[in-house]
Each structure stands twice: as C-alpha cells, then as structure tokens.
Amino acid sequence: MKYKSQSVAKLYFIAAIALFVAQILFGLIMGLQYVVGDFLFPTIPFNVARMVHTNTLIIWLLMAFMGAAYYLIPEEAETELFAPWLATLMFWIFLAAAGATVAGYLLFSYSDLAELTMNELLPTMGREFLEQPTITKIGIVVVVLAFLFNIGMTILKGRKTSINLIMLLGLVGLAVFFLFSFYNPVNVVRDKFYWWWVVHLWVEGVWELILGAMLAFVLIKVTGVDREVIEKWLYIVIAMVLITGLIGTGHHFYWIGTPDWWQWWGSIFSAMEPIPFFMMTVFAFNMVHKRRREHPNKVATLWALGTAVMAFLGAGVWGFLHTLSPVNYYTHGTQITAAHGHMAFYGAYVMISLAMISYAMPLLRGRNAANPAKSQVLEMWSFWLMTVSMVFITLFLTGAGILQSYLQRVSDNPMPFMVVQEQINLFYWLREIAGLVFLIGLVLYVASFFVGQNEPEAVVADR
Amino acid sequence: MRYPPGDLAIWIFILAELVVFAAFFAAYAFTRMNNVELFNEFQQQLDQRAALINTLALITSSYFVVRAVSAIREDNRRHCVVWLLAALAMGALFLIVKMGEYQHHFIVEGVSLSTNTFYMFYISLTFFHFMHVIMGMVILAAVVVMAAKGKYSAAEHTGVETGASYWHMVDLLWLIIFPLVYVMR
Amino acid sequence: MKSTKRKLGIRPCTWVYLFLITFTFVTSQVGQMGLSGLTVSLLVLMLALIKGQLVGYYFMGLGRVKGLWHWPVFIWLFIPGILIGTAFYLTAARV
Numbered sequence: 139m140k141y142k143s144q145s146v147a148k149l150y151f152i153a154a155i156a157l158f159v160a161q162i163l164f165g166l167i168m169g170l171q172y173v174v175g176d177f178l179f180p181t182i183p184f185n186v187a188r189m190v191h192t193n194t195l196i197i198w199l200l201m202a203f204m205g206a207a208y209y210l211i212p213e214e215a216e217t218e219l220f221a222p223w224l225a226t227l228m229f230w231i232f233l234a235a236a237g238a239t240v241a242g243y244l245l246f247s248y249s250d251l252a253e254l255t256m257n258e259l260l261p262t263m264g265r266e267f268l269e270q271p272t273i274t275k276i277g278i279v280v281v282v283l284a285f286l287f288n289i290g291m292t293i294l295k296g297r298k299t300s301i302n303l304i305m306l307l308g309l310v311g312l313a314v315f316f317l318f319s320f321y322n323p324v325n326v327v328r329d330k331f332y333w334w335w336v337v338h339l340w341v342e343g344v345w346e347l348i349l350g351a352m353l354a355f356v357l358i359k360v361t362g363v364d365r366e367v368i369e370k371w372l373y374i375v376i377a378m379v380l381i382t383g384l385i386g387t388g389h390h391f392y393w394i395g396t397p398d399w400w401q402w403w404g405s406i407f408s409a410m411e412p413i414p415f416f417m418m419t420v421f422a423f424n425m426v427h428k429r430r431r432e433h434p435n436k437v438a439t440l441w442a443l444g445t446a447v448m449a450f451l452g453a454g455v456w457g458f459l460h461t462l463s464p465v466n467y468y469t470h471g472t473q474i475t476a477a478h479g480h481m482a483f484y485g486a487y488v489m490i491s492l493a494m495i496s497y498a499m500p501l502l503r504g505r506n507a508a509n510p511a512k513s514q515v516l517e518m519w520s521f522w523l524m525t526v527s528m529v530f531i532t533l534f535l536t537g538a539g540i541l542q543s544y545l546q547r548v549s550d551n552p553m554p555f556m557v558v559q560e561q562i563n564l565f566y567w568l569r570e571i572a573g574l575v576f577l578i579g580l581v582l583y584v585a586s587f588f589v590g591q592n593e594p595e596a597v598v599a600d601r
Numbered sequence: 602m603r604y605p606p607g608d609l610a611i612w613i614f615i616l617a618e619l620v621v622f623a624a625f626f627a628a629y630a631f632t633r634m635n636n637v638e639l640f641n642e643f644q645q646q647l648d649q650r651a652a653l654i655n656t657l658a659l660i661t662s663s664y665f666v667v668r669a670v671s672a673i674r675e676d677n678r679r680h681c682v683v684w685l686l687a688a689l690a691m692g693a694l695f696l697i698v699k700m701g702e703y704q705h706h707f708i709v710e711g712v713s714l715s716t717n718t719f720y721m722f723y724i725s726l727t728f729f730h731f732m733h734v735i736m737g738m739v740i741l742a743a744v745v746v747m748a749a750k751g752k753y754s755a756a757e758h759t760g761v762e763t764g765a766s767y768w769h770m771v772d773l774l775w776l777i778i779f780p781l782v783y784v785m786r
Numbered sequence: 787m788k789s790t791k792r793k794l795g796i797r798p799c800t801w802v803y804l805f806l807i808t809f810t811f812v813t814s815q816v817g818q819m820g821l822s823g824l825t826v827s828l829l830v831l832m833l834a835l836i837k838g839q840l841v842g843y844y845f846m847g848l849g850r851v852k853g854l855w856h857w858p859v860f861i862w863l864f865i866p867g868i869l870i871g872t873a874f875y876l877t878a879a880r881v
C-alpha cells in the first residue's frame with residue numbers, strides 16, 4: 139500500500155465478502171426450495187429468497203468495485219484520495235441502507251414494504267433486480283455521486299492513466315444507467331425496454347469496462363509487464379465491448395413487443411459479444427507468459443487468470459448458446475438463462491472482485507507483498523472448489539434447461555410448466571449439492587484470511 | 602514483414618469489424634432465399650447512380666490515402682497532408698450522396714426499418730457502414746492534424762498507416778455492399 | 787533508387803486504382819441494364835471479391851506481409867463469398 143487513504147478499501151472489501159456469504163446462503167435456501175417447495179415457508183418464501191440472493195449479489199459487487207476503485211485510483215493517480223473521510227462516511231451509509239433493505243425484505247411482505255417506504259410517491263419497485271424501495275435507490279444514487287466526486291477529484295489532481303480513465307468511465311456509466319431505474323412507464327413494453335438499459339448496459343456494457351480496468355491493474359502489478367502494452371490491449375477490448383455490447387442490448391428485445399428488426403440487430407451484434415471476452419483471455423495469459431517478475435502473491439495471479447477463462451466461458455460461450463433469436467425462441471427464460479447467469483456473474487464479476495481483493499488485502503493488512511504460503515494454499519483450495527462447483531452448477535442447470543426447453547416448447551406434445559419442473563427435479567438436486575460444495579469453498583476462502591497469521595510472508599523462489 | 606502496416610491493435614479491431622459485417626452479408630443472402638420477389642422488387646427502388654458515385658468516391662479516397670502513405674514514406678509531409686485532405690473530401694462526398702439517398706427513402710418514401718425485410722437489411726447494412734465512414738473520417742482528420750504538426754516522418758509514421766488501414770477497411774466493406782445490395786439479383 | 791524507378795512509369799497503385807474503377811463501372815452497368823440471373827450475379831460477386839483482394843493486397847499492403855497476417859482479407863472475402871454464392875445458387879435452383 140503506497141498511500142494511506144487506500145486503506146478505506148478494506149472496509150468495502152470486508153463488507154463485500156460478508157454480503158457474498160449471505161448471498162450464497164440464500165442461494166442455497168432457494169435452491170432447496172426448487173425441490174422442497176415449502177422449505178422455510180412462510181418465513182422465507184421463494185420470491186423473497188430470490189430477491190435477497192440477487193440483490194445482495196449486486197450490492198456486494200458494487201461494494202467490491204468501490205473498494206477496488208478506492209484502492210487502485212490513488213495508486214494509479216499517485217496521490218492520496220481526495221476525501222478519505224467521505225469514502226468512510228459513504229461506506230457506512232451504503233452498508234446501513236443495504237442492511238435495512240434486506241431486513242425489510244425479510245421482515246415485511248413486499249406490499250407492506252412498498253407502503254412503508256412510500257413507493258407511491260415515486261413508484262419504482264416491483265421489477266426484477268430493481269426491487270429495492272425507492273428510498274434505497276435514492277440512497278444508492280447519493281452514495282455513488284459522492285463516490286464519483288471523490289475519485290473524480292483524485293484523478294484530476296493526480297496522474298492520469300488509461301486504467302484510471304477507463305475505470306472512471308465504467309463507474310460513471312454505471313451511475314448514468316442506474317438512473318433508468320427511476321423511469322417506470324405504464325406501458326409494459328417501454329417499461330421492459332428501459333429496464334434492460336439498467337440491467338444489460340450494466341453487466342454487458344459498463345461493468346465490463348470496470349472489469350477490464352481492474353484486470354489490467356492486477357496484471358500490471360503481478361506480471362510487471364510494461365504499462366503501454368497492457369493499456370493497448372485494454373483499449374481494444376473496451377472498444378469491442380462497446381461496439382458489441384451496446385447494440386447487443388437488442389438480444390433482450392426479441393419478444394417484448396418491440397419491432398422485429400431487433401431480432402437481426404440483437405442476434406448479429408450480441409453474437410459478437412464473446413469476442414472481447416476471448417481477447418481478454420488471450421490478453422491475460424499473454425501477459426502472465428511475458429511476465430518480468432515472479433510475484434509472491436501467486437493466488438492473485440490465479441484469480442486473474444481464472445477470471446479471464448471463466449468470463450469467456452460463462453459470459454461468452456454460455457451467452458452465445460442462447461443469444462440468436464431462433465434459438466432464444468425456445469430457450470427464453472428457461473434454466474439455460476439461469477445457467478448463463480450463474481457462470482457469467484461468477485466468472486466475470488465475482489472472480490475479478492476476488493482477484494482484486496486477493497491482491498490488495500495482504501497489502502491493506504500490512505504485508506509487504508503477499509500472504510504466507512499457508513494462507514495462499516488455502517485460498518487456492520477455495521478457488522478450485524468454488525470454480526469447479528460453479529462449473530457443475532452451470533452444467534446441471536444447462537441440462538435442466540435443455541430438457542425444459544424440449545419438454546415444454548419443442549416436443550410434439552408440450553407439457554405444462556409445473557409438470558416439466560418435476561421432470562427436471564434430479565438436476566435441481568444435483569445443482570444443490572454442487573452449491574453446498576461452493577459453500578465449503580467459500581468457508582475456506584473466509585478462513586484463509588485467518589490462517590497462518592503469524593507465519594512469514596511467502597517469497598519467490600529464484601527463477 | 603511479418604505484421605501488416607500500422608498499429609497491430611487497429612488490425613485486431615479491423616478483423617472484429619469484418620466479422621460483424623460478414624455475418625450481416627451472409628444473413629442478407631440467406632434471408633433473400635425466402636423472399637426473392639420482395640428483395641428483387643425493392644432493390645429496384647434503390648438509386649443505382651448514387652451507389653456508383655459512392656463506390657467511385659470511396660475507391661478514389663482509398664487511392665488518395667495510399668498516395669498519402671507513400672508521400673510520408675518519402676518524407677514529404679506537405680504532400681501527405683494534401684493527399685489526406687483530398688481523401689477526406691471524397692469521404693465527405695460519400696456522406697452527402699448517401700444522405701441524399703436516405704432523404705429520398707426516409708422522408709419522401711417514408712421507409713423505415715419496419716417497412717419490410719429488404720429495407721431492414723438495406724438500412725442496417727448501409728447505416729452501419731455510414732457510421733464507419735464517419736468514424737474513419739474522424740481518424741483520418743486526427744492523422745491530418747498530427748501530420749500538419751509535423752509529427753510524422755519517413756522514419757516514424759505508424760499513425761498514418763494505422764489510419765490508412767482503417768480507411769481501406771471502410772472501402773473494402775462498401776466494395777461488397779455495393780454489388781450485394783444494389784446489383785445482384 | 788525508388789524515385790528514378792517511379793519516373794519511368796505509372797505507380798502500381800495507380801494501375802490497381804484504374805482496375806478498381808473499371809470493375810466498378812462494369813458492375814454498375816450490369817445494375818443499370820437490369821441484368822439478372824445466377825450467372826450474372828456470380829460474375830458480379832466474383833468482380834467484387836477480386837476488387838476486395840486488390841484493396842487488401844495493394845492498398846492495405848498485405849501483399850508484402852509474410853505469414854499469418856498475409857491472409858485475413860483473403861479469408862474474409864473467401865468465406866462470405868462462398869456463403870453469398872451458395873445462397874444465390876440455392877435461390878436460383880429453387881425457382
């Protein structure tokens with residue numbers, strides 16, 4: 139850690155990991171509810187578990203992105219953070235808002251929560267992933283604005299690097315597109331149309347810029363490859379993301395009531411979305427291959443390479459599987475979507491967050507470069523357990539999705555939804571078991587922060 | 602030489618762009634299979650003469666860019682700038698003619714993406730290409746500014762070659778769009 | 787050396803330019819005359835592919851590049867060329 143104010147990132151990272159644990163627990167609850175319908179009913183109904191599972195994911199990723207920004211932006215700008223106190227204050231506001239929102243989901247019925255938070259003054263609730271009460275959404279905007287102001291001023295007063303500019307561009311985009319969550323037209327087609335401007339343009343647009351910047355930062359640090367080389371790659375990847383991702387939004391407009399030419403635009407442009415992910419994979423392995431130093435933090439490098447591979451598989455390949463409109467006609471909204479969602483979020487955004495945490499946390503905790511070998515080995519175990527179990531979750535859900543599409547939509551005698559759900563029961567059980575393995579991985583991950591505290595730092599063997 | 606002229610980054614970008622257009626071309630040809638009469642009927646509504654002028658404009662423009670690159674290789678900065686400006690003028694001619702075409706179809710005829718499948722392809726293909734012409738002109742304009750400032754020489758002119766490569770790609774795309782959309786039936 | 791050679795005649799790129807212009811007029815004439823049918827279409831497509839290859843080889847300078855980077859434009863023309871040709875062939879066969 140080069141600048142004192144970077145230490146604010148630690149708060150964000152700790153909260154991110156805590157929310158990550160909550161997300162997985164609720165994932166397991168709803169995973170079980172798929173097969174044991176009344177599990178925990180009526181305390182935690184399926185819709186509430188699902189809401190908590192997805193919302194905590196979004197919040198903890200935002201926490202991790204902010205933490206990453208507070209860590210990497212001062213270091214890149216070569217100056218202290220503009221206002222460290224503001225970052226700390228915003229952290230507590232954000233955490234309180236997130237905690238209150240989750241508590242609201244769990245303690246009240248959703249309609250009571252809407253009434254309690256005076257949703258009718260500015261109705262924004264009731265839409266998938268944007269379920270947060272309006273007051274929470276306003277809180278998010280305030281936090282993000284203060285955050286952007288803080289890092290923006292830091293960049294202005296310091297060195298301007300490509301990584302910082304792309305990180306800032308991604309985060310500004312994140313803020314701008316979130317504003318569409320306040321637009322809630324009566325017309326259902328319009329509603330869905332702009333809903334995707336938040337959801338798609340986040341995860342398949344501006345978040346990828348954040349991902350690119352974070353990956354580039356970690357790779358510069360662990361490989362020692364020239365900044366110029368890495369930045370050039372970053373620019374190509376980003377350009378491709380924007381070309382394919384922006385118009386690629388069209389792959390959500392096939393069946394919602396928009397003109398049919400979206401089927402062409404959406405299919406062709408989104409079919410190219412794997413390209414930037416593939417470039418990212420080539421890029422990461424290339425840089426590690428060309429490394430000019432052996433960094434003692436092996437596990438951070440592992441996470442970075444893992445991101446590159448899993449993001450390509452999850453976002454690129456699994457996205458491509460059902461992005462063409464003639465295919466999507468049958469697979470839309472089936473478990474194929476769930477399979478893609480799981481591996482893409484894990485591979486792209488969870489793993490890059492963990493890569494960043496893995497690189498920064500030892501430094502934030504006062505190490506010179508890396509954790510002791512014992513702790514790193516445990517973290518590597520957690521890497522493999524989580525990653526492999528996520529691959530299995532994805533495969534089981536894909537199996538479920540293929541069967542579901544066939545039985546429900548392709549076969550000569552299509553079956554009703556609930557009948558099909560019973561047919562694919564086995565896949566759901568297998569998915570739940572894989573989910574338990576994921577939880578074990580996560581427990582090991584958390585444990586890796588506490589093991590081997592008093593042992594000496596890992597050092598590199600001579601090359 | 603093992604690598605193409607210009608920055609390798611622009612080439613990776615060019616490849617990705619080419620792939621997108623290739624997908625569009627194939628989609629056009631195979632969709633036409635099931636709508637031959639429709640495609641043939643509305644293809645005749647297109648302005649052949651405008652397409653000819655535009656093809657000539659882009660080819661000429663590309664040629665001027667070639668001359669600009671050879672000028673800077675001979676260390677002739679002034680000629681490089683002049684050829685590039687001429688190329689830009691040809692690009693502008695393309696845009697003007699194309700806008701005339703669009704004005705006729707969109708405003709006079711009231712055509713839109715939803716009119717029919719042929720027009721969907723006509724508008725999509727030519728409009729994406731139109732945006733690339735603008736993009737290419739922005740790049741060339743940046744190169745002109747740098748060249749006028751004397752940033753390039755016979756020894757170091759990667760920037761000129763980079764801009765040139767992108768501009769040739771814009772030309773290349775049109776060389777396929779022209780026969781495919783306007784002529785082949 | 788270069789300059790003396792050049793004074794003797796027209797630059798290669800100018801020849802290429804003249805070819806491109808000529809081919810364009812031919813293509814355009816086909817369109818203006820309203821010629822149609824598989825043979826005509828495939829000939830026009832062939833001309834377009836040759837034009838594309840001339841641009842790639844001479845204008846983009848890939849002719850002088852050895853190895854992998856010699857091929858991208860050629861491959862790019864080849865694959866869509868085959869696909870477009872096939873589609874037009876199948877269309878004609880159907881009617």
